[in-house]
Amino acid sequence: MNGIVYLLGAGVNQAIKDFDNQKPPLITNLLQIALKKKKYSDAHYTNRIQVVYDYIEKYWKKTKSDLANAPFDLEQCFTLLERQKEEACRKDQEEYKRLVAIEFRLKSFLAEVLSDFEYSGFNLSMYNFGRILVHEHPTILTFNYDCIIESIIESASGVNPSIPRPFHDRTPSEDFEIPDELLAYSHSNWNRPLGYGITFDEVQLYQAGVSKYVDGKRFYSHPQNKLYSWPILKLHGSLNWFKYLPVRSFPTFPGEEQPTLGEKEHEIILVQGHWWFNEPPDHHGWYIDPIIITPTLYKDKYFREPPFKQIWEMAKNALSRCKRLVVIGYSFSPSDFSTKQLLLEAFSNNDLEGLIVVNPDVNIVQLVKDLCHFDGGVVWYRDLEEYIRAFSKTELGANIMIKGQSLKVAQEDIPTDTTPHDLYVKCKTCGVEFPVGIRTNPQSFATSIYVGNIHQCPEGHAHPYDKEDYILKKAVR
Numbered sequence: 001m002n003g004i005v006y007l008l009g010a011g012v013n014q015a016i017k018d019f020d021n022q023k024p025p026l027i028t029n030l031l032q033i034a035l036k037k038k039k040y041s042d043a044h045y046t047n048r049i050q051v052v053y054d055y056i057e058k059y060w061k062k063t064k065s066d067l068a069n070a071p072f073d074l075e076q077c078f079t080l081l082e083r084q085k086e087e088a089c090r091k092d093q094e095e096y097k098r099l100v101a102i103e104f105r106l107k108s109f110l111a112e113v114l115s116d117f118e119y120s121g122f123n124l125s126m127y128n129f130g131r132i133l134v135h136e137h138p139t140i141l142t143f144n145y146d147c148i149i150e151s152i153i154e155s156a157s158g159v160n161p162s163i164p165r166p167f168h169d170r171t172p173s174e175d176f177e178i179p180d181e182l183l184a185y186s187h188s189n190w191n192r193p194l195g196y197g198i199t200f201d202e203v204q205l206y207q208a209g210v211s212k213y214v215d216g217k218r219f220y221s222h223p224q225n226k227l228y229s230w231p232i233l234k235l236h237g238s239l240n241w242f243k244y245l246p247v248r249s250f251p252t253f254p255g256e257e258q259p260t261l262g263e264k265e266h267e268i269i270l271v272q273g274h275w276w277f278n279e280p281p282d283h284h285g286w287y288i289d290p291i292i293i294t295p296t297l298y299k300d301k302y303f304r305e306p307p308f309k310q311i312w313e314m315a316k317n318a319l320s321r322c323k324r325l326v327v328i329g330y331s332f333s334p335s336d337f338s339t340k341q342l343l344l345e346a347f348s349n350n351d352l353e354g355l356i357v358v359n360p361d362v363n364i365v366q367l368v369k370d371l372c373h374f375d376g377g378v379v380w381y382r383d384l385e386e387y388i389r390a391f392s393k394t395e396l397g398a399n400i401m402i403k404g405q406s407l408k409v410a411q412e413d414i415p416t417d418t419t420p421h422d423l424y425v426k427c428k429t430c431g432v433e434f435p436v437g438i439r440t441n442p443q444s445f446a447t448s449i450y451v452g453n454i455h456q457c458p459e460g461h462a463h464p465y466d467k468e469d470y471i472l473k474k475a476v477r
Helices: 010-015 030-034 043-048 050-060 064-069 074-091 093-115 124-136 148-157 165-169 216-221 262-266 300-304 308-320 337-346 363-372 384-391 395-400 442-446
Strands: 004-008 139-142 202-204 213-215 232-234 237-248 286-292 324-328 354-358 378-381 421-426 433-440 453-456 462-465 471-474
Touching: 010 124, 010 384, 030 064, 030 093, 043 050, 050 064, 050 074, 050 093, 074 093, 093 237, 093 286, 124 148, 124 384, 124 395, 139 308, 148 232, 202 216, 213 216, 232 237, 232 308, 237 262, 300 308, 308 337, 324 363, 337 363, 354 363, 354 384, 363 378, 378 384, 421 442, 433 442, 433 453
Parallel strands: 004 139, 004 324, 139 232, 324 354, 354 378
Antiparallel strands: 202 213, 237 286, 421 433, 421 471, 453 462
């Protein structure tokens, strides 16, 4: 821990746009953004979440058309659902079940919309922001459910050139016991399962190819798999943290023993979940539910439960030692007193030395100063791009930032192909063409940055490779 803390809100993601030219939504315009997309506005998807639209129309008198054309604060909706659930739980079990179903559909909708943006084309500002984080090693506190920050850190950290031999020896369809040599390998130099400050009961290995999973105790017992000293502390949870639901995604056939979750009921697992038309992800034949604190006015009770109790304690500890605080895209909602309490208590015995605020609303500056008891000069930037430009003029920024490669791709030049492809390069010494261990798709590749990634060919020659050096080949499943 080096005394640098970044506090990130949803505004940090406003620097990117997806393939429909939409920015990641805020909680106040999520429905509006989603309904601009064909997937969410068509009749099939509407039928899947009709109970949500009916609920909103009943209590707010807003139709689907109204929601598509004006902001609607989902915090109000989740809060009313929670209050009504508490009352129904005591009085009417059928009504309680109905409200739980509505809440589940709404939560799945929220998760699916946000997860769609994780693989959006990042612009140069976001990539360079990742470079800053990788080199400064700050503690990162974020309220965002999405994994966009994780993705830009992975990209900015570069491709891991040290590919273990067993990775090349296997075939994608091969079912095998994962050897110890693969446990510490990640296709990027920043290994996501080590980056959250907490351990998980089951871990997905972040390697190209067919997804592989390993028991958490085995993964974290590997001598190279120690948690990073600069964690991402996700204060409201994450879309890749899950718990098992007691509902099978696969049917049990006559004569088969009915499976039970057993100890898995209490596990916290780290996997890439995929929602599809409001259908929740599944894992090992069970539906799984993301561990997130939905946007309600009353969050305090969740902060006392795992993993949030530990995460908030680590956040308070990081802030109590913080000497430079950078607040980006967070506006301190009047209803979210827990965050204000966190800062007030953490800085009650800690003298902050530097404060940077990145927010289009200059009034946030004084609010942050008051919460941190800071009486020095504050550096204020309107948006992330302005902050990045200023940072690029520092000695560190001049050394680490990418200036020569643009991510601006004309919409008509972006491929529509999203099928899995593997990246290959041709060795600059011996000319051997070999896979580099990255799986992507033509659409994502077109809008991504690849600069100076070091790859080692099977003959042992290592060289840096840029985007134009890569060869896309359709993946063999």
